[in-house]
Amino acid sequence: MQDARSVRAYMKSGQPYVWLTAGAIAASIIITVALLLLTMARGVAHFWPADLVLASYQAPHAQAQPVLAEFRSSEEVTSARLKNAGLPVDEAQDFYERILLKIGNRDLGGVDFRYVISDWLVDRSTPADAVVWERLEWGNLHGFLQSVQFDGRTIEGDEAWERYRQAQKRASALRHKIERIEKKEIGRINYQMEQLRLSERRLEIDGLSRADVPEPYLALDARRQELDQSYALLSEERARLYRALGRDSLIARTASGQEVSMPLSKLVTGYRPNDMNLLDKVLHWFGKLWEFVSEDPREANTEGGIFPAIFGTVMMVLLMSVFVTPFGILAALYLREYAKQGAVTRAIRIAVNNLAGVPSIVYGMFGLGFFVYFLGGNLDRLFYPEAGPAPVFGTPGILWSSLTLALLTLPVVIVATEEGLARIPRSVREASLALGATKAETLWRVVLPMASPAMMTGLILAIARAAGEVAPLMLVGVVKLAPSLALDGNAPFLHLDRKFMHLGFHIYDVGFQSPNVEAARPLVYATSFLLVLVIILLNMTAISIRNRLRERYRALEH
């Protein structure tokens, strides 16, 4: 007999192939986990305050340049590639380490990211008093605090930093106040003014001219005057706040010794990463995280938070749930409980099943053509003639987006609900009918409560799918930057005609359409991580509900 451990026997036994299949599943698992880890690591690291390194960049045959920068990433690159890029590398050395630096100061140098060769970056140090200032415009400022103009006095030296922190707090509070006035209160007045204009236009369209029926016009005029007055008051208040905000400024010195004067009104915050201990850094991390989920984006979405995108996604998904749940359940009830079980029903079932596999972009086209242009266009003609030629519903918006996604996720809900209905043992139904309940009563009191976890599963899966879907939304209502949310304090509070921001589209837009991709990249990773987290949580909930349900019916069947 042959040795079972010889190569030939091993090949003949088919075991190598088994190892290959084991490798395939292991690779799939590795890919899954690696993807999640990659997004998580990159996304979470974004909020960590990285050290600022002061160094001198000494490329061969060139003048040394001082840099004050964060290290972003590094990689080994062959010298041929670097030579291709026009760098004076020494070809005797095969490899160089290339570092991506965030040097900030875009307003001074034109770029805020830069690749450098590690070997040429000499005299590295991390000075404790190096400061990162986050600004409203032009990205971060890296430098040292030279002096602070505080309430008319110039303060230098050690005291300056403390004073700056105080002044920054005050400036931030003032800026928040101004933002509230501008966005909320003046926004409300503008909204009401627009409503008045539309009412007036409506009167004209209805054939009631100012000369014939002056009363409604006078009422509108009075209201307008009122609004004008409160606007005047608000803008006075705003001007006062702006004056107060403009009081303080600082002078920063960059690594190259250039002095930059910065009014505090243009700064968001300033911190010294090299001087922070671990606790400070953790606190800073949480602060940044909170800012990320709670604030509006700045600088073409490359800085600041993503609150409007989170809000838009949630709103759209909730609206979609409102549409998809009743109709999905009705369709499932029809297919499982009322329709005659025959070839036609089976065909319908297969068709519905397969609609889940139709590319989502096709639903988007349908939404754009049918909902937006056809339905919306006709709605505008019938009900909103006063707004013309500007469209109200005849343009992409959150209502059409949620309807489109409701259509897209209908098969998910139908299939899940049907599965739940099918799992309910016949005996339970028959018992109810035998006790004299009508079919509707049996459904309402017995079948639906038992199937409710299945419906829940369907809905959660639908939400998970809708939250991650982007392609159809690009056609029916999502935008880069929505000036106002779909839900706000202006009656009627819910504005279904507005466009909205969406996490998935935010990833696409910031990652690919942004003017400063390098600066935006960490933010996109963070957004991706948030989206992945939400979707995984939703899916896991759905799976656990489904499993629990199976256990329950398994008990019933015996």
Added chain:
Amino acid sequence: MSEATSTGATKKREPLSIVGGRSGFEPRYIKDHLAKYIVWTGGLGVIGALLLIFVYLASEVAPLFGDADVRARKTMKLPGDQGETLFLAAEEQGEVGMRVSKTGQVVFFDLFTGHARQTLSLPIDGKTLTSVYPIDHDKGLLAAGLNDGSVLIFQHRYKQAYPNDVRVITAELSYPRGEQPLVFASGPISHLAVRDNGDALMIVGSETEGSIQIKRFEQATSLFGDVTVTELPVQILVPEINPDILLLNPLLQWLYVIDQPAGKIALYQLKGDGPPQLIDVQEVGAEISKASYLAGGISIIATQADGRVTQWFPARKGSGEQYLARVREFRVPGDTPATAIGVETRRRGFAVGDSAGWVTMFYATSGARVHRERIFDHAVARIVFNPRAQLRLALSVDGDLSVSDVHNEHPEVSFKALWSKVWYESYDQPDYIWQSSSASADFEPKFSLMPLSFGTLKAAFYAMLFAVPLAIMGAIFTANFMSPSMRQAVKPTVELMEALPTVILGFLAGLWLAPFVETNLLGVFLTLLLLPLSLPLFGYLWLRMPRSIRLRVPAGWEAALIIPVIASVVWFCFLVAPPMEALIFAGNMQAWMDHTLGIGYDQRNALVVGIAMGIAVIPTIYSIAEDAIFSVPKHLSLGSLALGATPWQTLIGVVLPTASPGIFSAVMIGMGRAVGETMIVLMATGNTAVMDPSLFQGLRTLSANIAVEVPESEVGSTHFRLLFLAGMVLFVFTFAFNTLAEIVRQRLRRKFASL
């Protein structure tokens, strides 16, 4: 309680079916019926709504394939004096027509009634016109040759006003070069061609038989807006062939000289100062009756006595030599000689009128014959379209004017134009091109669906190449060899990946994977090569391990064991790749490929898409295939094992053949997903509509094309409807694939149930 008593009460009256066979007035039964109707309408409504998608897409696409619709509006006598009609036109709205006669009379007339609205005279002091040449159709700029050899430039324009919400169109004539005719020749000009490219006006004409005069009027506008016109000296050209028809292109670069009886076309290149240079002379094979430029000023069409119409433009041969290319040929049915050509002014459409009174409409790009009807009993003298091509005027030789409304929205589309090579203007040979819009109004849209379909299939192919082996082998191991406890953890994990939004995969592919692959190309290839080899090798080493170690890993946990092996192989590959690259490929593999093999490299290419989209479809295929393999009845495989087959033999001989329909359906569904996926291809391919099967080149898919172009496409235009056609192709394709897969799967399920 009350329900129970009411049931009791009814029971006495008659026996009843609880399930609704009875129509009582008790609220319970009303509710029961109500519920039934609500569910019926709701359920059928939802299914109807889903059906509506298909109906709607079809209704958007259908007009593309409709025929042109031409309705006769009125036939009238031309108003104005008895002189010969030298030029006819109609304005944009199709309300007002214009006629220029030999005596210099310009009549604007109503196209509904035929009555003259305004009658004006050109300032020509009793001279007569010999011919009128349209300089620019869209601007209404015309050149009239006078019998004393001078040329008058004039322009007809229309103003719209809406007093009391009624459209009123008023016509006017203006003289952009002054009312004084430009001096060109000393006697009547027999053939005239005039063009203006903004910087210069050029007049080409033939005064004496057999020779051509060319005169340029350069015009320069100073900083202060003063216009100075310089007359350049007349050039004389004696062409190879007799000049019967002269055609000049709008940019003043090309001059066509046509000899009608000989059936020859000569192409001259005009240079600023030097003499015109003969490029090519072509023989068409029959007498040429008429010739005209098509819209856009690139190609000309010529009608021949044998009923053929040919399209020509300058192109380059492979050697770089320019020649006059015969691009396509159209045939007028009946082969009757053509007597008139009318061209559309904004599209590449034209109409040919023949001696028997038929008018046939063609579209150049698609090569299609769009419409044909007989208008007159005798020959057609002139055919004219208005600028929107919604109105057609046809004039018979005896002065009858037939006015027709034309509804011809999508002549660009034909099966041939969508799916076969088309020779577009300014190209040197026929090609598949998708280029839907450009900055210029003279642009010829290029609507070939081939590059997009090719891109779609290419992306799906590479994705499947990556995903199918991984997913199916993974499914085999999970269903057949893995321990149940591990399977419970592994399957949901892979399935979870299905829920991962594709926008995230696309983002990672475009911004992380693409640059990574670009710098580590060799490492990626090494991994793809070494990983499958190293696993069986490890298996053998494992076999030779001491029993004590081997027994520590329970059966069915091999996959867990192999994870560190894969990790270390991958790590090793990327460790050795850079030194290898430095050693073998001089440090830059892309440059080496480009120089040595001639393979270009795009950062966002099919390799990146294949990996990213492969990852997206792995869970789909894996999940369905695993289900199919797992549900193969156990007694089959146990029987095989009991007969002495090894696990692998059992798998190959028994399990896989039984499960193969399920695996097939898994691949089909995965394919459907890969074909329709949008975000990954949008973000990771570069979206270049090229037909290059190379792994290192980008592509553009149908779905990404829709996402990019629909928002900026004009509603109802050919482009818009073509995008819907693309959407419908995707819909039908995926729907058919999925249905097939589903039917296969259901049949398999029934087979297993019977086993």
